[in-house]
Amino acid sequence: MVTAPAAADAVARARRLPGLAVGLHLVLADGPSALPPSRIPALVDARGQFGNHMARDGVRFFFLPHVRRQLAEEIRAQFEAFAATGLPLDHVNAHKHFHLHPTVLSLILSIGRDYGLRAVRWPAEPGSGPWLKPWLALMRHRLRRAGMLSNDHVFGIHQTGGMDEQALLDVVQRLPDGLSEVYLHPATHGELTPAMADYRHADELAALLSPRVRQAVEERCQLCHGFSDPAAA
Structure with a gap:
């Protein structure tokens, strides 16, 4: 989480452990943003905090172009923040598995290629509810089509x-x-x-x-x- 309070400490520890594979854990819910609220007012509150209404936000990501544009800017900003650490990017996933959302995944794949993205977590645990299976299958198909490791x-x-x-x-x-x-x-x-x-x-x-x-x-x-x-x- 590049925007989390202990991010600098985590980066320092990772630099001392060159064999440790480190990924970007994108925060698009329940956490702080990388961009100031004035840049992404449709996504965060006045303190720069994402909410936890993921179903509502998911609908807005899909249907509202201005929200998608701000979402793309924030995702790019978090990729930029990870790149600034100098650590190799091993993989990407999202807080609370928000990358399962088709719009979020599309932006991760398109923006991530500019930063050397090669792998994405597929959040499929044996025994997952049947309502998740179509979404997981779609995500798996898209990751394979994009040539991503998972x-x-x-x-x-x-x-x-x-x-x-x-x-x-x-x-x-x-x-x-x-x-x-x-x-x-x-x-x-x-x-x-x-x-x-x-x-x-x-x-x-x-x-x-x-x-x-x-x-x-x-x-x-x-x-x-x-x-x-x-x-x-």
């Missing part, structure tokens, strides 16, 4: 905020064939944002540091260092 599965949506040690072990034990992405929201304390009030960040951090999880991963998985790793192909 994962085959993702884990962490259904139990978001609660990916503790046992949940992570359960995922590792039942990973399907193909390239899977497992994501968590680890931190040393809770209440990072109002929308994450119920998230157990410390439990997720403990899960990532768990010797039991490490052993299970070593026994059952081949780790990939980002989407650009040849092992991910």
Whole structure:
């Protein structure tokens, strides 16, 4: 999240870990914008904050040309901010999987090519609701047509905020064939944002540091260092 309060610290840490694959997590809901409110008044409030009414905003993205123009400017600004870090761009996704929206995905693909975009997260977790399947299928088709790398599965949506040690072990034990992405929201304390009030960040951090999880991963998985790793192909 290039607009988040700890972005500079995250970039500094990433520079000290050259083997770490870093992606752009676009924020178009529930977070701060890169551009000032005067540039994108149809998207953010006076404080430069995106709202959390994603269904309403999704309709506006699709039907209102002036909103789409502002959306394109903001997406480009966030790509620019990532490029300014000097870090290689491994992949792109969006906060709360907003890139599943066809308009958002179109803008990501068209703008992203100017910044070396090669990979996009496909937010398809086994057991996703049937109403999502047509949207996921359309997204998969568009990513392939655009020549984008993507994962085959993702884990962490259904139990978001609660990916503790046992949940992570359960995922590792039942990973399907193909390239899977497992994501968590680890931190040393809770209440990072109002929308994450119920998230157990410390439990997720403990899960990532768990010797039991490490052993299970070593026994059952081949780790990939980002989407650009040849092992991910």
